[in-house]
Amino acid sequence: MSAIKKVAIFGASGNFGAPITTALVKAGFEVTIITRPASSSTFPDGIPVIRTDYTAEKLTAALFGQDAVVCVIGPAGVETQATMIDAAEAAGVRRFIVNHFGWGPGFRNLPEFDEIGAKRKVALERARQLSQSNSEFTWTSISIGNPIDWALRRFPLMGFDVNQRSATIYDEGTEEFTGTTLAGIGQSVVGVLTHPAETANRFVLARSIQVCQNQLLDAFQRVTGQAWKVEHGSAKDLLGSGRKKHREGAGRWGLDLLVYQLYAPGEARCVLASKEDSDAGLLEIVEETPEEIARKAMGAVVE
Known part of the structure; x- marks a missing residue:
């Protein structure tokens, strides 16, 4: 798999998005921020910002030419992530990091969280489907445990x-x-994108x-x-x-x-995961x- 250089990020001003954006820039990626036209969020100077409606057509145009997408949108926007994934695949994006930062597959969540989990699962399943039908499109989900x-x-x-x-x-x-610390969360994204073959189409387990x-x-x-x-x-x-x-x-x-x-x-x-069973070494956390x-x-x- 060829190197990933151009990375678009949704949710760049958020609690996790800000340190992820900083880590990506520091690691030398060409970062572009995607946000809604009405967003009042502020972003670091020097990073291109595309303001667009979150429709499949407009997101496809916004994501054209990007190698990877990182999604770190807040809970209110989780239901739009499947549209983002469709647009990324249509635009030729090769890696989509799904906004599933949490405890990962198999975690014994209390039943009260089932509804929230079901909403997140929709996007994950869509990414899996597209990766099976298009070998050029891949996904990763990062499990961080407690931030x-x-x-x-x-x-x-x-x-x-x-x-x-x-x-x-x-x-x-x-x-x-x-x-996983905020710095570790930022590094986990950098680690995924600098090791695309080893992290393709799976959950990776981060820990600090x-x-x-x-x-x-x-x-x-x-x-x-x-x-x-x-x-x-x-x-x-x-x-x-x-x-x-x-x-x-x-x-x-x-x-x-x-x-x-x-x-x-x-x-x-x-x-x-234990230190040995986690992906912290691969991700350089x-x-x-x-x-x-x-x-x-x-x-x-x-x-």
């Missing part, structure tokens, strides 16, 4: 309030999970670390040089609260259930320490 530095900084429910320097340890605090809450708490305390206030909770309580919110149609039910899945005692539900994760999560908070 760890971003999630720790943004969601105190995950157990760490980086502003208050306090922690909630669920159960024994020993349940391990894997995560395998860790538990107790290890993270120790790391946060070492990085800040002070003892954090620690409380204890039960992952099972999050399961109950999340399901109650879901039944009642309340917001943020998903966060409760996601954190439950992360820390459900004795299940190892959220260990995506650096394995990080708890202290490095803590520093990234703290960001500008650390004095």
Whole structure:
């Protein structure tokens, strides 16, 4: 498979899209941003931006001449991804990175997430179909596990309030999970596109670390040089609260259930892959320490 040079990206200003765009530019790819005409998003200087309606005809024209497409659109736009895939194949694009960043195939999601999963599956199945009928068109989906530095900084429910320097340890605090940092997510996309033959038509498994809450708490305390206030909770309580919110149609039910899945005692539900069984080596993702994760999560908070 010939080298990929020109890459179009959807969702370039998003939480994952921004670091992916930065990583692609740094790696030397010719990046083009695709967005809707009415979008108010801002983008880095020097990167071409095509504003177009998301119809098959207009997207095909916008994607003509691109070698690859990276889709990192937000949840509201997931249902348009199948159209993007059709347009990419029609335009002669050779690789489409499907917006399926998460835990990958076979993950034991709670049934409350079935509807969301079904929407994402539509695009994945469309990419598979087109790759079978057109050998020049290929796809990749990147499984990242927990986006760890971003999630720790943004969601105190995950157990760490980086502003208050306090922690909630669920159960024994020993349940391990894997995560990929924002830098690792950017590198995972670069890795896929620099190894197109090895990553064609499959899920790749990314990871930056395998860790538990107790290890993270120790790391946060070492990085800040002070003892954090620690409380204890039960992952099972999050399961109950999340399901109650879901039944009642309340917001943020998903966060409760996601954190439950992360820390459900004795299940190892959220260990995506061991270092040896992952694709981190192929993708050239650096394995990080708890202290490095803590520093990234703290960001500008650390004095």
